[in-house]
Amino acid sequence: MFHKLVSVLGGVLIVLTLFVAAGQATHAAPDKATVKGVVHTINLNAKTVSIKKKDGTTITLKSVGTTAFKRNGAVSNLKGLSLRDKVTAVYNPANLNAARFKAKGPAIKDISGGVTAASKSNGIVTLGTTKVHITTSTKIARNGELVSMSSLTRQDKLVAHVKEGTSVALDLVGNGPEEGEVHGTISAIVGSNITITPNNGAADVTVIVVADTMIEVDEHDATLADLAVGQKAEAHYDPTTMNAFEIEAKTLDEDEDAHISGVVAAVDTGAGTITITPNDGSADVTLIVTPTTEIEVNDEGATLADIQVGMPVRAEYNATTLEAFEIKAGEDDEDEGESKVKGTVAAVDTTASTITITPEDGSPAITLSVVADTEIEVNDEHGTLADIQVGMPVRAEYDPTTLVAFEIKAGEDDDDQDESKVEGTVAAVDTTASTITITPEDGSADVTLNVTADTKIEVEDDDHAAKAEDEGNGTLADIQVGAKVKAEYDPVTMNAHEIKVGDDHHGDDSFAR
Numbered sequence: 001m002f003h004k005l006v007s008v009l010g011g012v013l014i015v016l017t018l019f020v021a022a023g024q025a026t027h028a029a030p031d032k033a034t035v036k037g038v039v040h041t042i043n044l045n046a047k048t049v050s051i052k053k054k055d056g057t058t059i060t061l062k063s064v065g066t067t068a069f070k071r072n073g074a075v076s077n078l079k080g081l082s083l084r085d086k087v088t089a090v091y092n093p094a095n096l097n098a099a100r101f102k103a104k105g106p107a108i109k110d111i112s113g114g115v116t117a118a119s120k121s122n123g124i125v126t127l128g129t130t131k132v133h134i135t136t137s138t139k140i141a142r143n144g145e146l147v148s149m150s151s152l153t154r155q156d157k158l159v160a161h162v163k164e165g166t167s168v169a170l171d172l173v174g175n176g177p178e179e180g181e182v183h184g185t186i187s188a189i190v191g192s193n194i195t196i197t198p199n200n201g202a203a204d205v206t207v208i209v210v211a212d213t214m215i216e217v218d219e220h221d222a223t224l225a226d227l228a229v230g231q232k233a234e235a236h237y238d239p240t241t242m243n244a245f246e247i248e249a250k251t252l253d254e255d256e257d258a259h260i261s262g263v264v265a266a267v268d269t270g271a272g273t274i275t276i277t278p279n280d281g282s283a284d285v286t287l288i289v290t291p292t293t294e295i296e297v298n299d300e301g302a303t304l305a306d307i308q309v310g311m312p313v314r315a316e317y318n319a320t321t322l323e324a325f326e327i328k329a330g331e332d333d334e335d336e337g338e339s340k341v342k343g344t345v346a347a348v349d350t351t352a353s354t355i356t357i358t359p360e361d362g363s364p365a366i367t368l369s370v371v372a373d374t375e376i377e378v379n380d381e382h383g384t385l386a387d388i389q390v391g392m393p394v395r396a397e398y399d400p401t402t403l404v405a406f407e408i409k410a411g412e413d414d415d416d417q418d419e420s421k422v423e424g425t426v427a428a429v430d431t432t433a434s435t436i437t438i439t440p441e442d443g444s445a446d447v448t449l450n451v452t453a454d455t456k457i458e459v460e461d462d463d464h465a466a467k468a469e470d471e472g473n474g475t476l477a478d479i480q481v482g483a484k485v486k487a488e489y490d491p492v493t494m495n496a497h498e499i500k501v502g503d504d505h506h507g508d509d510s511f512a513r
Contacts, residue, residue, distance in 0.1 A: 031092055031093075031094070032090055032091070032092065032093075032099065033090070033091055033092075033093045034088065034089070034090050034091075035051055035053065035059055035061075035088070035089050035091065036053070036054070036086075036087070036088050036089075037051040037052050037053040037054065037058075037059075037086075037087060038051065038052050038084055038085065038086055038087065039051060039081055039082065039083050039084060039085045039087050039103065040052040040058055040083070040146075041083070041141040041144050041145060041146055042078065042081060042083065042141050042144070042173045043141070043143060043144030043175070044078065044079065044157075044159070044173060044174060044175055045143070045175045046062075046144060047062060047063040047064075047078060048060050048061065048062050048063070048144060049061050049063065049078070049081065049087075049089070049098070049101065050144065051087060051089060059096070060096065061089055061091050061096050061097070061098040062095075062096055062097050062098060063078050063098055063101075064097045064098070066099070067097070067098045067099065067100060067101070068099070068100040068101070069081070069100070069101050069103075070100070070101070070102050070103070071085070071103045071104070071105065072103075072104055072105065072107070076103070079110060079112070079159050079173075080110065081101065081103055082103075082105050082106075082108055082161040082170060082171055083139045083141060083161075083170070083171035083173065084105065084139065084170070084171070085103040085104060085105035086103065086104045086105065087101055087102065087103040087104075088101075088102045088103075089101050089102075106163065106164070106170065107163075107164040108161040108162060108163060108164060108170060109161075109162050109164060110159055110160070110161060110162075111127055111130050111132060111159070111160040111162055112127065112157075112158070112159045112160075113127035113128035113130065113157070113158065114127065114128060114154070114155075114156065114157050114158075115127060115152055115153065115154050115155075115156045115157075115158060115176075116128060116129070116154065117154075117214070118149060118152040118154075118214060118246075119216075119221055120149055120150070120216055120219050120248070120291075120292040121216065121219050121220045121221060121292070123135070123149075123290070123291030123292060125149070125152065125158070125160070125169070125172065127158055127160060131167065132160045132162055132167055132168070132169040132172075133166075133167050133168045133169065133291075134149055134169055134172075134291045135168060135169075135291050136269070136272055136289050136290070136291055136293065136295075136303060136304045137170070137269070137303050137304070137305060138168075138169050138170065138171060138172065138291070138303065139170070139171040139172075139301070139302075139303055140152070140171065140172045140173075140301055141171065141172070141173045141174075142156065142172075142174060142175065142176060143175050143176065143178070145300065145301070146300040146301035146302060147301040148294040148295065148296070148301045149291075149292070149294070150234065150236065150246060150248060150294055151179070151236060151301070152172075152176070152246075153176050153177065153179065153212075153214075153236065153245035153246065154212040154214065154245070155176050155177050155212070155245070156174050156175065156176035157174050157175060157176070158172050158173065158174030159172070159173045159174060160172050161173070177238060177245075178239065179236045179237060179238065179239070179245055180205075180236070180237050180238070180239040181234070181235070181236050181237075182196050182198055182205040182207075182234070182235050182237075183198065183199050183233075183234045184196045184197045184198040184199045184205075184232075184233065185197050185199075185230065185231070185232055185233065185372070186227060186228065186229050186230065186231045186233050186249065187204060187229060188206075188229065189227060189228070189229060192208055192209040192210070192224065193206050193207070193208055193209075194206065194207050194208075194209060194227060194233075194235070194244070194247065196233050196235055199371070199372075199373045200399055200402060200404055201369060201371060201399065201402040201403075201404035202402060205235070205237075206242065207235050207237045207242050207243070207244040207247070208237075208241070208242050208243050208244060209224050209244055209247070210243045210244065212243075212245070213243070213244045213245065213246065213247060214245070214246045214247075215227065215246070215247050215248075215249075216246075216247075216248045216249070217231070217248075217249045217250070217251060218249075218250055218251055219248075219292055222249075226249075227247065227249055228249075228251070231249040231250060231251055232249065232250040232257070233247060233248065233249040233250070234247070234248045234249075235247045235248075250325075256318055256319050256320055257316065257318070257319070258316070258317055258318070258319040259314070259315070259316050259317075259375070260276055260278055260285055260314070260315050260317070261278065261279050261312075261313070261314045261375075262276045262277045262278040262279045262312075262313060263276070263277045263279075263310060263311070263312060263313065264276060264277075264307055264308065264309050264310060264311045264312075264313050264329060265277045265284055265309065266286075266309060267304060267305075267307050267308075267309060269304050269305050272288060272289045272290070272304065273286050273287065273288055273289060274286070274287050274289055274304065274307060274313075274315075274324070274327065275287075276313055276315060280377070280380065281380075285322075286322070287315060287317050287322050287323070287324040287327075288321070288322055288323045288324065289304050289324055289327070290323055290324070292325075293323070293324045293325065293326065293327060294325065294326045294327070295307070295326075295327045295328075295329075296327070296328045296329070297311075297329045297330045298329075298330035298331055299330075299331065302329075306329075307327070307329045308329075311329040311330050312329070312330065312331075313327065313328065313329040313330075314327075314328045314329075315327045315328070339397070339398055339399075339400040340395070340396070340397050340398075341357055341359050341366055341395070341396050341398070342359065342360055342393075342394070342395045342396075343357045343358045343359040343360045343361075343393075343394060344357070344358050344360070344391060344392070344393060344394065345357060345358075345388055345389065345390050345391060345392045345393075345394050345410060346358045346365050346390065347367075347390060348385060348386075348388050348389075348390060350385055350386050353369060353370045353371070353385060354367050354368065354369055354370065355367070355368050355370060355385065355388060355394075355396075355405070355408065356368075357394055357396060366403070367403065368396060368398050368403050368404070368405040368408075369402070369403055369404045369405065370385050370405055370408070371404055371405075373406075374404070374405045374406065374407065374408060375406065375407045375408070376388070376407075376408045376409075376410075377407075377408070377409045377410070378392075378410045378411050379410075379411035379412055380411070380412065383410070387410075388408070388410045389410075392410045392411050393410070393411065393412070394408065394409065394410045394411075395408075395409045396408045396409070420488070420489055420490075420491040421486070421487070421488050421489075422438050422440050422447050422486070422487050422489070423440065423441055423485070423486045423487075424438045424439045424440040424441040424442075424484075424485060425438070425439045425441070425482060425483070425484060425485065426438060426439075426479055426480065426481050426482060426483045426484075426485050426501070427439045427446055427481065428448075428481060429476060429477075429479050429480075429481060431476050431477050434450060434451045434452070434476060435448050435449065435450055435451060436448070436449050436451060436476065436479060436485075436487075436496070436499065437449075438485055438487060447487075447489075447494075448494065449487060449489050449494055449495070449496040449499075450493070450494055450495045450496060451476050451496055451499070452495050452496070454495075454497070455495070455496045455497065455498065455499060456497070456498045456499070457473075457474035457475060457476065457478070457479070457498075457499045457501070458474055458498075458499070458500045458501065459474035459478045459479065459501045459502060460500065460501065460502035474499075474501070478501075479499070479501050480501075483501050483502055484501070484502060485499065485500065485501050486499075486500045487499045487500070
């Protein structure tokens, strides 16, 4: 009997073990997943493909020996994929190795080779002996990153996907040496050594002109002899040897080299133009985009078609021809490395080119360096450091590392507002601390406001109809979490001037006065 019992129990244990194992297998991670999107970037050396999904996020998959490729129904390979292709990929989510890519895009032919020339003056890149034309729509992926034509070097190996029957490149994909980059002014030329003083106040950078260095002055092919002290310059170089891959210089007069910051008002890819509404309230400016215009969107190389209306934008252009040299739209790393201060001018030193600001938040005074590229406005007009007076209200944007000012606005301007507004949903009410927290409907960060004796509160719902009729008689305690709310407040003190809760039965979006 005992042996039979043991045998039965043993059988039960085996069954339970199999059941648990089956359950674990059921919940194990799948070995295949599928993603759909468009080809964002390709790194031929790393054998990776970055796919941008519909929600704007990207996933980078690796091509391995067993990865299968099809494009437009035909067998293909990694080099055969084109940027912007619509793609469906099957991959292992554990290691992101791709099983297969199925892509669809325009008919193209591949041209491969080393870069022997890349001329911004005519928008032509030469691969070996074959010339391909670059347009405002050509995308370039170098080392897996989207870049502009300026980043190409004679050490690069590229694949050009050229529109069937033309020499126009839809995209360029390739690899080359890692490079450093500097923007500034040529401060010295000694033999083949070119010293550039960076715009951001960092230490001077000296690059060496070698046989392979590509040089352009005013977007025309040039030589070392055409470079001169005082020219604005951009250089791409090997950070180890300091040999220059490319140097671009400008001899434009100061009044011809213009800058603008604002918001994208219109984009016309057919006409090759972009219209910008300036931050300073002046008239819109329409710039001409050429194949040589350097475009970045969200800190990545891009095309005119990638720029969206409403994006923040900065541009450098020729004030005479209105041709854009450079356009940066969206957010970039410069914004991340930027600090702001608001306060009062405590001192101005025109000899040392510095301005000292006493912050309104009570923090210690800060002294900023003013350089040639610092944009200065006084009373909403272009000004100089000498125009700024001690005691003026001031706002400044600056590099927190070098303390070099990017922008200074002193005095009064159209942007000065003593009141801000927020509309959204009540996230929290603290009657002890006399605060209300609002989640804005635009998706920005929550705003917590102080409710004071002067705050006018209007609660407009069925339970407080009397308060709605007698505007301003509501209290903080009447406000419920989750209610719709609009508020006006002081952006400095965060004190609420007026709070409206609930539906506006008056059909008026304005605040009561």
